[in-house]
Amino acid sequence: MLFRLENISYRYPDGTLALDRISLSFAKGERIAILGPNGCGKTTLLLHLNGILRPTSGKVYFEDKPLEYTSKSLLNLRRRVGYVFQDPNDQLFAPTVRQDVAFGPLNLGEPIDRVKKSVNEALRMVGMAEYADKPPHFLSLGEKKRVAIAGVLAMHPEVLVMDEPTSNLDPMTANDILRLLLHLNQEYGLTLILATHDVDMVPLFANKLYVMSKGKIILEGSPKEIFSNTELIRSVNLRSPRITHLFDILKRKNHLPINKQLPLTIGEARREILGLLNFKNMTELDKKVNCK
Amino acid sequence: MRSYTSYDNLCAKIDKIAYTNALAKSSPVTKILFALSSLVLNVSTPSPLIPIIVFLINTILLIRFANVPSKFYLNLLAYPTIIVAISSLIIAMFFGQGEALIEIVLPWFRWTVFKNGVTMGITTFLRVEGALSCLYFLVLTTSITDIFITLRKAHIPKILIEMSLLIYRYIFVFLEVEAQMNIAQKLRLGHSNWKRRIRSLALLSGNLFIRTLEQGERTFLAMNARGYNGSIRTLDDLPQPKLVHLFGIVLFNFILIFLTFFTMNLLIM
Numbered sequence: 001m002l003f004r005l006e007n008i009s010y011r012y013p014d015g016t017l018a019l020d021r022i023s024l025s026f027a028k029g030e031r032i033a034i035l036g037p038n039g040c041g042k043t044t045l046l047l048h049l050n051g052i053l054r055p056t057s058g059k060v061y062f063e064d065k066p067l068e069y070t071s072k073s074l075l076n077l078r079r080r081v082g083y084v085f086q087d088p089n090d091q092l093f094a095p096t097v098r099q100d101v102a103f104g105p106l107n108l109g110e111p112i113d114r115v116k117k118s119v120n121e122a123l124r125m126v127g128m129a130e131y132a133d134k135p136p137h138f139l140s141l142g143e144k145k146r147v148a149i150a151g152v153l154a155m156h157p158e159v160l161v162m163d164e165p166t167s168n169l170d171p172m173t174a175n176d177i178l179r180l181l182l183h184l185n186q187e188y189g190l191t192l193i194l195a196t197h198d199v200d201m202v203p204l205f206a207n208k209l210y211v212m213s214k215g216k217i218i219l220e221g222s223p224k225e226i227f228s229n230t231e232l233i234r235s236v237n238l239r240s241p242r243i244t245h246l247f248d249i250l251k252r253k254n255h256l257p258i259n260k261q262l263p264l265t266i267g268e269a270r271r272e273i274l275g276l277l278n279f280k281n282m283t284e285l286d287k288k289v290n291c292k
Numbered sequence: 293m294r295s296y297t298s299y300d301n302l303c304a305k306i307d308k309i310a311y312t313n314a315l316a317k318s319s320p321v322t323k324i325l326f327a328l329s330s331l332v333l334n335v336s337t338p339s340p341l342i343p344i345i346v347f348l349i350n351t352i353l354l355i356r357f358a359n360v361p362s363k364f365y366l367n368l369l370a371y372p373t374i375i376v377a378i379s380s381l382i383i384a385m386f387f388g389q390g391e392a393l394i395e396i397v398l399p400w401f402r403w404t405v406f407k408n409g410v411t412m413g414i415t416t417f418l419r420v421e422g423a424l425s426c427l428y429f430l431v432l433t434t435s436i437t438d439i440f441i442t443l444r445k446a447h448i449p450k451i452l453i454e455m456s457l458l459i460y461r462y463i464f465v466f467l468e469v470e471a472q473m474n475i476a477q478k479l480r481l482g483h484s485n486w487k488r489r490i491r492s493l494a495l496l497s498g499n500l501f502i503r504t505l506e507q508g509e510r511t512f513l514a515m516n517a518r519g520y521n522g523s524i525r526t527l528d529d530l531p532q533p534k535l536v537h538l539f540g541i542v543l544f545n546f547i548l549i550f551l552t553f554f555t556m557n558l559l560i561m
Contacts, residue, residue, distance in 0.1 A: 052513055075519050083517040089465050090510040091518075093458055094526065095437040102527040107519035115527065135311065135437070137304075137464035151518065 001025045001064065002159065002191060003049060008058035010044055018044040020215040021058070026193060026208075028158075031185055033202045033223075034195045036212035037237035042163070042195035043086070045212070049161050049193065050074075050081040079108055082157030086164045088136075088144035097123070097139075097147050098132040104155040115154075122154035123147075126180060142173035149177070153184075160184070162194040166201060174198075178205060200241045203227070203264035211236065224261050243269045301467055305364070310435045315358040319533035320438035321445075326541050327430035333548045334422040339555040340415060342548050343422030349544075350425035358433050368428060369421075376420045384413025436460050441528045454524045462507060470500060 003026040010019040018041045026032055036042050047053040048060055051067055051074045060067045062077060082104075085091045094100035101122055105115040123129045126146040136144060145165070152160065165181070166174035178201060184190040196202065202209060203223040211219035211226060213236040219226050227233065227240045230248060239245065244264050250256040256276070263269040310316065315323070334346045354360045388409025396403045444453055473496050477483060482492035512520075 047513075050517055052517055071521065075521065078517060078519045083514075085510070085514050085517075087510075090507070091514040093461050093511055093515065094524075095435075095440065095457060095461060098529075099437070099526045103515075103520075103524070104518035106525035106527070107521060112527070119527070133311075135307070135435075135464075136461065137468075138308075138311075155518065 002028045002030075002062070003193075004061040004064070005048070006059045006061065008045075008048060008055045008060065010041075010048070010053060011056045018215055019048075019055070022215075022217055023058075024210060024217060024220065026191065028191055029185070029189045030191055030208055031182075031206050032191075032193045032208045032210070033206035034193070034210045034212060035197065035199065035202055035238060036195070037197060040212045040236075041215040042212055046083070046161050046163055046193070046195055049159075050078050050083050052083070075107075079155055080157055081159040081161060082152035082155055084148050084152050084160065084162040084165060086167060088141070088148040091148045091151060092136040092144060095135050096133055097128065097136060100136065100147060101151045101154050104151055108155060118154040118156065119150075122150040125153060125184075126150045127176070142169050145169065145173075145177065149180070157190070159191040159193065162192070164196055164198075165194055166196070166198055174201070181205070197238065199227075199238055200243075203241055211238070213237075223264055227264055228261060241265070247272070304464065304467065306368075306431060307436070307464075309360055309364070309432050313358040313360055313433055315353075315433040316435060317531060318433075319531045319537070320434050320442045321530070322533045322537045322541070323430060323434050324439070324442055325533075325538070326544075327426045329541060329545050330548070331423055331426040333545060333552075334426060335419055337548070337552045337556075338415075339552045340418050340558055341555040342552055343418035345548065345551070346422040347418075347425045350422075350429045354425075354429055354432060360432050365428065365432070369424060372424055373421065376417055380413040380417035380420075382413075383416055384410045387412055438530065441526070441530055444526075444528065445530075450523060457524065458511070462504070462511075465507065466500060466504060469503060470496065473499065 003024075005022055005024050008019055008022045009017065011017050022045065034042050034045065044053065048055060051060075051069060054069055062081075067073075067077065092100050094103060098119060101119045102115055105118050110118070119132075120129065123132055126149050128143065128146050128150060131139065131143065131147070136147065139147065149162075149165075160181070162181075165177055169177070181192055181194075182205065185192050192205075194205075206223055209219075209221060209223050209226050210217050211233070218236065219229070219232065227244055230240055233240055240248065240262075241264055243266060244262045247256070247258060247262045247269065251258045251262070258272065258276075263272045330346045330350070334343050337343075351365070354365055355362045385405055386409070388406030388411075391407045392404045393407045393410060394405045440453055440457055444450070477492045477496065481488070482495075483489045
């Protein structure tokens with residue numbers, strides 16, 4: 001197991017219990033989504049994964065070794081586990097994009113030539129190469145977010161932890177970032193762990209899903225398993241993806257004959273509908289419409 | 293997000309020009325050397341001609357070569373010029389000693405305008421204008437990033453540079469936050485009379501202060517997450533200074549010094 005969290009609890013200095021005995025494990029190469037309403041402790045959980053927060057009780061294991069909180073082993077951990085913050089303004093501090101992206105690799109003590117190469121490569125991956133010499137305050141939020149991702153990618157991490165990577169972004173930009181993440185996962189075997197409350201995104205992205213509520217993991221499984229439990233999802237201020245919701249209504253109220261799993265994505269829904277209409281009839285229908 | 297503050301704020305405008313002007317890509321070492329050497333000569337010579345030459349050269353460089361909008365440059369000059377003009381006038385009329393230029397005797401007061409007071413007033417005015425043009429040349433052609441890197445190469449203490457670097461970046465973040473809070477207050481009638489305006493301003497400043505503390509904490513976390521260990525390392529990539537330019541600066545300085553000897557006594561009356 002890449003990550004194993006054992007009975008993690010975290011109490012903030014003001015006394016709030018943010019995480020309540022959480023146990024979970026992530027394998028290498030997985031795409032994990034942690035879904036939960038606002039204030040459920042997602043960010044707190046993620047901050048444990050690269051040692052920024054230290055659990056009040058319980059243990060974090062990385063590659064079956066318990067995390068040590070010495071600066072040397074933390075540096076090693078942080079090289080391998082990249083963390084992208086929700087607000088790119090928290091992360092971008094340098095006066096130009098290039099310098100910001102170079103910050104991580106320089107901290108790893110890589111030679112300058114390698115750093116330059118990593119920086120250019122990372123900026124190209126996120127499509128921000130021509131912005132390299134601009135200061136961050138000339139960029140839009142979406143652009144800043146890409147730069148923030150590049151800043152982490154330039155360190156060549158094996159795990160990418162992201163807090164709400166698509167929040168506040170327009171649909172196209174969100175889509176681009178999602179595609180980039182999937183590409184990184186498929187091409188380089190990057191393990192992805194992200195926190196979100198965007199339920200429509202989850203089935204497109206994740207192969208494993210955890211649902212959090214009030215500092216606890218309440219559900220765990222594949223998106224298919226979890227979104228079939230509509231009541232429970234609703235009880236924690238979340239919902240199923242819209243398309244699943246539509247099919248749920250069609251099934252319950254209009255008795256549409258769907259025996260299998262409800263579809264979670266547009267692609268699945270399309271297949272389902274075509275199946276129901278019987279594709280042959282569908283083409284005839286098309287012709288009729290075109291004749292008119 | 294970047295909308296309102298970035299464009300109507302003066303320091304954001306200066307910043308934008310510093311990054312986009314036609315001289316932005318030339319060596320900051322050359323530009324800093326030029327600005328500083330002409331500044332020193334400008335302030336230290338007794339000749340009134342030198343500040344005028346320095347001012348004209350800087351203005352020509354800025355408008356013709358750096359393509360800084362002339363209206364913007366003149367606008368920048370206008371405010372300090374007004375203040376300096378008033379101060380110089382006061383110096384000219386009330387300071388000095390020795391030979392009198394004009395003497396007005398009133399029953400209760402004797403007002404003397406001294407010759408060397410007038411000289412001093414004119415010299416002050418010219419020197420300040422010349423110095424302003426030097427600083428504007430530096431500020432409008434050289435991005436702060438380049439200045440930081442040059443300072444680092446000049447072995448200025450690291451802590452100072454790192455602090456300025458962070459402060460510089462977050463000025464713009466907080467300008468945006470301030471503008472948004474300001475609008476939010478206006479929309480809820482927080483500025484509808486004088487008393488409320490003062491109260492809103494107090495709330496805004498207090499809130500902004502807390503925000504800066506929080507931001508500092510979060511930035512520290514984010515830097516830690518990327519392996520920060522006490523010193524900020526950056527890629528220092530600068531264009532090399534051209535020998536011709538450096539030679540030109542030296543020549544220019546010599547000409548100024550040479551001219552000083554001939555025009556030293558021009559103003560002394």
